[in-house]
Amino acid sequence: MGRTSFSSTSSHSEFTPVGTAGGAGVPLRAVGVMPIPEASGSAFDHGAFDPKTRRLFIAHTARDCIEVIDHDAQRHVATLPGFKGAAGVVADDGLVLVTNRGAATAALLDAETLKIDDLFKTGQRPNGAVIVARVGLAVVACIGDESEGPTLHAFGFDDERRRSIGLPGRPRWCATDAVAERLFLAVRDPSMVLVTGLPELNVISRWALPYGGAHGLYIDHGRGRIYVACDDGALIEIDSSSGDICKTWPIAGPPDVTFFNLACGLVHVAIGEPGLIETVHPASGRRATTVTARGAHTTVLVPPDKLYVISPEHGGLLVLADS
Numbered sequence: 001m002g003r004t005s006f007s008s009t010s011s012h013s014e015f016t017p018v019g020t021a022g023g024a025g026v027p028l029r030a031v032g033v034m035p036i037p038e039a040s041g042s043a044f045d046h047g048a049f050d051p052k053t054r055r056l057f058i059a060h061t062a063r064d065c066i067e068v069i070d071h072d073a074q075r076h077v078a079t080l081p082g083f084k085g086a087a088g089v090v091a092d093d094g095l096v097l098v099t100n101r102g103a104a105t106a107a108l109l110d111a112e113t114l115k116i117d118d119l120f121k122t123g124q125r126p127n128g129a130v131i132v133a134r135v136g137l138a139v140v141a142c143i144g145d146e147s148e149g150p151t152l153h154a155f156g157f158d159d160e161r162r163r164s165i166g167l168p169g170r171p172r173w174c175a176t177d178a179v180a181e182r183l184f185l186a187v188r189d190p191s192m193v194l195v196t197g198l199p200e201l202n203v204i205s206r207w208a209l210p211y212g213g214a215h216g217l218y219i220d221h222g223r224g225r226i227y228v229a230c231d232d233g234a235l236i237e238i239d240s241s242s243g244d245i246c247k248t249w250p251i252a253g254p255p256d257v258t259f260f261n262l263a264c265g266l267v268h269v270a271i272g273e274p275g276l277i278e279t280v281h282p283a284s285g286r287r288a289t290t291v292t293a294r295g296a297h298t299t300v301l302v303p304p305d306k307l308y309v310i311s312p313e314h315g316g317l318l319v320l321a322d323s
Contacts, residue, residue, distance in 0.1 A: 028268075028277060028290040028307065028320040036060070036067050036076055036316035044310045046257065047300040050091035050111040056300050057096050057111070058310060058317075059086035066098060068114065069317070071302055076316070080114055083107060087126065088140075093133035099126035099140055106140045108157070123151035123164070128173045132180040137199055141171035141185055152185065154199050165201045168194065172214060173258070177240065178221040184240070186214035186228055193217070193228060193238065207243035209236060216258030216269060225282070229255035229269045237282055249287060251278045256297035263304035264322045270309065272297030277309065277320070292318055 036058070043062035049071065050057065056069035060079075066086060068078040085102025096109040099122070106126055108118040123142030130139040136157035144150040150167040172186040176198065183201075185194045191214045195205040213231025219240060220227070226238040231254040237247040255278075257270045269278040275294040280287050293313035300308040300317075309318040 028279060028288075028322060031306070031319040031321050032074075033314050034069065034074060034076065034308070034317040034319055036069075037079060038063060039312055040315040042312050044298060044312065045087045046089045046298050047308065047310055048089045048091040048096065049300050049302045050094060050096060052094040053111040055111055056302070056308060056317075057089050057091060057098070057109070058300070059083070059089050059098065061086050061101075064102070066096075066109070069308075071306075074319075078114060080109075082116075088129040090129050090131045092131045095131060095133045097129050097131040097138050097140075099129050101125050101127065101143075104142075106138060106155070108138065118157065120153075120155045122153050124148055128171055128185070130174055130176055130183065132176060132198075135180055135199075137180065139174065139176075139183055139198070139201075141167070141174055143170055152196070152201055154201050156199065161199065163199065163201050165196070165203070168192070168206070173217045175217055175219045175226075177219070184217060184219065184226055186217040188213050188215065188231070191230060191232075193226065193243070195243070205243055207238065210234075210245070211236065211248075213254065216255050218258045218260045218267070220260045220262065222262065227258055227260055227267050227282075229258045231255070235267065235269055235278070235280055247282065247285075249280050249285070252276060252289065257299045259299060259301040259307070261301060261303065261305075261307075261322060266322060268299065268301070268307055270297050270299045275313075277307070290320065 045059040047058040058067040066080040087101040088099035098107045106120045124145040125143035128141040138155045154163040170188040174185040183196045191209045191212045193207040211230035211232040211234040216229035224240045235249045253271045255269045267280045277290040293311045296311040298310045305322040307320045311318045
């Protein structure tokens with residue numbers, strides 16, 4: 001299996017191109033490093049790309065803020081304070097939803113003005129989230145604490161709809177089907193994909209998984225396939241209609257963020273330790289590994305070909321591209 005190595009790069013004021021040490025079969029190549037203020041040695045969580053504004057929004061957890069990146073200009077444009085324990089970030093059609101794990105809230109942010117439009121009270125330690133702008137719906141999965149168990153919450157933007165249910169275990173990441181009628185939620189233990197109806201959150205199915213620690217989750221809507229990366233070291237392909245397991249592949253360690261790139265048909269799984277991206281081509285079964293940096297456990301996909309790796313060792317974002 002080919003490997004691409006990158007050396008750690010300190011923060012700079014501008015985007016810094018880097019060379020490519022690619023080899024045969026390696027689908028990712030290094031494009032450069034995008035600095036983020038006070039990123040070196042810091043702690044981040046999720047990020048999201050908003051196609052309407054062409055901006056990336058990054059949860060800078062250690063600084064209780066959101067970092068904003070202009071994708072086209074390839075530069076950092078703003079640091080937004082006031083997001084205590086920022087964790088999950090999702091974006092859709094000019095709206096961004098941020099889960100504030102330290103405040104038990106979820107903030108609805110305007111991606112253009114960078115102003116908060118609404119603030120929802122959630123359960124304790126909100127984590128994974130979904131936003132569907134066209135139907136005015138946000139869903140937040142909460143880990144819970146010693147005072148309450150894990151919960152799932154749905155919020156309507158334009159009315160007072162508030163729904164919540166208890167969860168069978170710690171929630172990880174989640175996503176909806178193409179028509180936003182079903183939610184698919186990865187649950188760590190017992191390891192499963194929980195399927196609920198939207199917006200009512202009625203439980204439809206519990207799809208038990210053969211590997212422990214369901215974590216990263218993403219959907220190929222065109223083929224009706226869900227990709228779930230598990231802590232036990234496996235990537236699983238699931239039929240989104242039946243819950244049947246179609247294929248599995250080994251991965252190098254406990255994963256976090258998982259993306260499917262429709263443009264090239266590749267699944268990218270971020271693994272923070274030892275610091276790499278596992279890439280799988282489900283149609284052929286080909287696999288490759290790209291070395292990133294220790295602690296780089298989250299990424300942001302920007303179609304058609306860019307993958308931003310949130311990397312404290314690089315002082316910001318390591319920018320990769322599909323070959």
